[in-house]
Amino acid sequence: MRFRLLGPLRVWNGETWSPVRAAQQRVVLSMLLIEPGRVVSTDRLIDEIWGERQPPAAGPVLRGYVLRLRRLLDSAPVAGSALLTQPSGYELVAGAEDVDALIFDRLVASGRRSLADGDGERAVNDLSEALALWRGPALADVPVGPTIVGHVAALERARLAATVDYTAGQLYLGRHDEIIGELERLVALHPLLERLWEHLVLALHRSGRRADALDAYRRARTVLTAELGLEPGRRLQDLQRAILAERRSAADRQRSTDPADSPAVSASSVPRQLPADPGEFTGRTEELRHLDTIVSADDRRTVATVITGAAGVGKTALAVHWAHRVAGRFPDGQLYVNLRGYDPDQPMVATEALAGFLTALGLAGRAIPAGLDERAARFRTEVSGRRMLIVLDNAASVEQVRPLLPGTGTNAVVVTSRDSLAGLVARDGAQRLDLDLLPARDARALLDRLVGGRAEPDGMAALVQRSGRLPLALRVVAELANSRADRSLADLADELADQQRRLELLDAGGDPRAAVTAVFSWSIRHLPPDAGRAFRLIGLFPGPDLDACALGALADTASGPARRALDTLTRANLLYRTATDRYAVHDLLRAYAAGLAATDLDPSDRRAALQRLFDHYVTAGSAAAERPDTGRHWLDVERRTLVRVVAHAAAHGWPTHAVRLAAVLHDHLDSGGWYTDAIAVHTQARDAAEQIGDRSAHAHAWYGLGVTHLRLGTHATAGQCLRLALDRFRQTGDRRNEVRTRLALGVLHAQTGRRAAAAADFQRAAEQSGDLGDDGSRVNALINLGIVAAQAGRHDAAAGHLGHAVDISRRLGDRRRQADALVNLGVLDGWAGRHAAAAGHCEEALALYRRVGDRAGEARALHNLGEVQGCLGHDAEAAVAYERARAIFREIGDRVGEAQTTDPAADVPGVVDD
Template identity: 40%
Template sequence: MSWNPGGGARGHVNEMGGTTAGPVFQARDVRGDVHVHGGGIPLPIPRQLPRPGILVNRQEALAALDRMVSGHGLVVVTGQAGIGKTALVLHWARGRLEDFPDGQLYADLHGHAGTEPAPPAEVLGRFIRSLGIPGEHVPAGLGERAALFRSLVAGRRLLVVLDDAYSAAQVVPLLPGGPGAAAVVTSRWRLAGLMMRGAGVVRLGPLGEGAALDLLGTALGSERVGRHREKAGELVELCARSPLALSVAAARLAARPGWSLDDLVRDLADERRRLSALAVPDAGDEMTIRAALELSYRGLPDRAGRLYRSLGLFPGTAFDARMAAALSGEPLPDARDLLGVLDAANLLEHLPGDRYRLHALARLHAMDTVREHDPPDARADAVRRLVEWTLAAVLAANDAAAPYRRLPGPPDAPPGPPEFADAAGALDWLEQEFPTVRAVARRARESGLDRAAYLLVDAAWPLFLHRGQHAERLDFDRVGLAAARALGDRYAEAKMLNRTGLALRALGRPDAAADDLREALALWRRLGERSRAAGTRRRLGLLAFDRGDMAGAVAEFGAALEEYRAAGDDRHVALTLCDLGAALIRDGRADAAVRDLGEAERLLSGTGDDAYNQARVLVLLGQAHASRADPATAEDLVVRGLEGMRAIGSAIGEADALHVLGDLALQRDRVAEARERYEQARSILAGAGAPTRILDRRLADLGGP
């Protein structure tokens, strides 16, 4: 059997549940490619290409792309910032849809966005989900994700567009492996590592003068440009014939019809300290773009300009109107309107789901501008508002997903946290926003907001309990640990050591996990927190359970149980009885397990706020009855537990129940049903990054993969 922290009775659980639409994959350690055969519901066809910007007179580059893709299958489009690499590739790709009937995948890799480049594992996760694999089934590790992605696209005529790459190492895991698929990469770097792998290269330079004038005419109207041909020529040269700089300058003119080209040229001339770089090729790319963005920013209404600057402080990538309102201090309706102004000014990109992000270069400009114009105390206030709002949102999600946890009430942080109808919705939000929550927690630490950083980590716990072991979990928990230590709060430190101990356990590092848990235990004892010390002993019991040391596990669980009974803590008595029951089942003592688990069920039925453990004890009781050769009772109990896990959106709990149902089916000689249950459970576990060894053995014994 396997097990999960606070969960079922079978070691590290790697489970899957829910309704699937298409193939289901599950793996722990994958070496080499995985090949998928057979029919079933076809995978979805992704159409992810964003709408391209204006493109003029790039026929030579488009023809080169045609040749390179046909000859190499992998092409790097490289050139200066703002030179039009993305526009070129998107126009080319949209003109070749028939060549790639199985879909087009797109990812912005944020190579020069002012934040850390997009991790390949996260990009692969998005790709795999877009190909029809539910998020809870996506493996945690980079290697597993890359292998699954290659398997999903094998034999498909599909295009992958990787925009703004930072390095070859970032790109390589994202490349499709088989014939028929192609990848086009844009980057300011030439990416010699990809050239060594046989990539073709298209180098994009500035527009010719005629093409630059055509671009300006397309944006402003050819008649307006034609009336002032000389000034238009001066303007395109001041903009270094950069498509992005010209587009931003044209947007400024279009937004102010009373301005002439001569007015804009004079305004550019007044900025010679910045625009002088336009005439110096080795002065760097940013000066050209920065000058154009500065003009666009200066034309914004005051409040839109303040919002734009505040977004330069946002530590993540994508944000919604609530986050923008918190950061800027604007009321939510006004923040939405102001985001529309920034979108119209071509400084902002509107994403699906009513989310936004600054264009990469605009974000760099906003970061510089907020430092130049806003005093340190104003910037600190903006960060504090964002941290407090994020904390309020995560605490609200925690309350919806795990109401039995007694955490502080959320701070009063306008515009108010999101509302969650149920636990599943809260978990969905936590999963989607985890990259932002992680980035905000780090920024809180950097800003000295250690209490908030600690609470952000603490409140996010339901995500890991119900949706599996994220690859980023240990680092995130260590942010909370560092914050607790900076506060000098020994209670919080011990709590975070419990968290890092469980994270290390989930990563298969039991010795390191034991070190952190023993350190936590020593702190609890010094603090006189006997119940908390009992909780840490429960966790040490889980490590003994993992090692197969049932005597050690029973001893640790028994010691914890004694403390909880003495304290009158019925809920933790019940949870510890669940742990003890799992160990007794593994030890072949089913009658004793039924007795202890029955008591746990009675205690948990008196609480209405712990649906997870109410479902979990049913699954464990089902296992115990199965060991007593009572399969009908066992199956009824486990099915009820499975329904409970699905109701709260707990993928890990669902997989645990499916594993037990597989055992029950096998016990009754229903081999096909057992195989199906094991495969479902295995897929969930692989997606959650949990070990699948036990299920692998089960399937191998049945002649499965």
């Protein structure tokens, strides 16, 4: 270090740290150190030193200050440093390791990356080293003008943010007792900072001080409501509810009826994803006792158990039943995913499972990273310090499971698989629980409970034998027995035996799957014709679950009969409900249904059914996309199915449907941040468009790929895709989409530092959109022209472009574009010192972003509003705006935005492309 800002200003003289004697020289040096390597204009320096009381010869006086400062610096051996005179001002050249504030920034950034990657030790070490650089208030001996006071405030905010992250790292490492005292001191100093209260409540709770944790929540709520008139934020409320829920669970276990123990309703951000507890669960006493050891294990590793066994043996039922028994021990929630490892279709990949988990944990689509390693790291971060139960059902391989493991021992994991997953046991320390067929006594007890206690012991024993003592087969047999109450169980067992003989399965060496197949076949024979046909058609369905509308399309019937068929199949235990009005099928039954569809349905019937299904999704998807306010929920629910339908259509002879569905999904996948899905969908659409020679669809696919890669920051690939799209839109004469593509290219050039190329793209887009009467694209182009003009220092031109954009968007009633223009106009006014006007623009933009539900825009408006409020001297309002912005940036996963909340130079506008 050669310069110290984090405390009184000091310069290294070769032997010791020396102060700068003259106050004016301290101001000049501080201004140059705020932006080392950048020219600080003479006018800014004069304004900072004297403000409105400038002496007549301010310029020569300033040159004298600089001369004496240069002599001071030249007398000290500051390697690589120099104070340079430039045409418009002065520049201090200093390396990144020469200024303590820059070292602080580097260490904090490294600590945050380590925290996100799950390396708590390194995070705490880096953050501790960063905080140790502080020797008191920043620039404590420097007279403050408008720039320095803002920078000092930003440095102090950065110090506080790093302190909060340091406490997060300590919590990540389980050092709850050690950090409580520091957190109590911090909340006393910064009572309006909710994240500190969150950490204090969590530390007290994890230390077993539940009453103190609830008292800390009450103190936080009292302060926030009294000072700000606001209730605590969602995360803090979630903590309180989780603690109350755990207290109730403990009381329930003691059979307490005290109404005071009733918790608040569980918050939506505490996931409760377990499927329904299997009805009439019977037996498995030893296995349940073994699983109970998971919650009593006391180590710092993730405790994982693999339940392995043959298909249909009851692995999922055991895992889910046990999970419901111990759910109260995991107050931070329960995550569940069916990895579909043995489905006839493609198993779920770990990236898709992680996306589902992160969504359940409260992350918006855009906050979810694209790559597997990044998603896994973010997942470990999100569950760190929580106590959660994670059920990974129906896994096919270690590769599917390993990225889904949390990094700390506060969580428990149960995996079910037909495979032994030996690598998970050997390398990751998982325990294995081998599940065999139900013991005969338990199998008879289960069947007896399912059929209502019929006193037919011989018939019961025969049915148990014919069912292979497999719970899945027993449930199907029981439902058929209940539907034929006029037949004895012995007669039914004989009928099943006949079915087995007809299928020639008795010589299968006792393979339990042979018994299951026989039971399935026997059950299907006794279904009503419409339900039997529905079951076969479900074997064609490419998605994970379906509703009555999808089955109606497959079966060419109305949704009413389709719903009745689904209910019949559910009662027969051939389907199960995954959510309201949605149904899925066990992987064994799915494979069986697919086989029946291949053998029992005519090829023309199969193709006609799929044609109707794909037509349905194109029609319904188009309607949903045209009504984004009401259609978003449908697209959210059907997204995984639609992505699979595009793949199936592209691969099996429906390229036009693949192209049309990709177009329907473009905006939803982009706005939701489902970038992995978007890459797959647009790639399939590109290949399908090429197959049928549809040049317009080809261009749209390249555009979709280009925009997605732009979001992901893979700029070289984005450029290639967008240039191909631009060329093809020109060939087809699609000028409107040519403008959209040119806007995206301008954004790419702006992001990669090619400001002149970006300005040329935006200018051309503005002219073309004006000729076309495309006011929406014209507004985007004007906003971006304003941004690049502002960045180039042409503030009058920037204000003209942005003001024009505001006027057009108001006339259109386009709130989102109006907000984009206003927030950037606010930044521009702030740069020009028009703080009251800037605050008005930011507040108007904030209200508009909230009305349209744009969380990223809301955070950006709050950040800029905080800067303006700080400049106006409204420190309390600024602190609230910064913290709200930071919380939203953190929630949506925008690390750049989160970091900018501590950077006074971060109010740089962001370009828009669509």
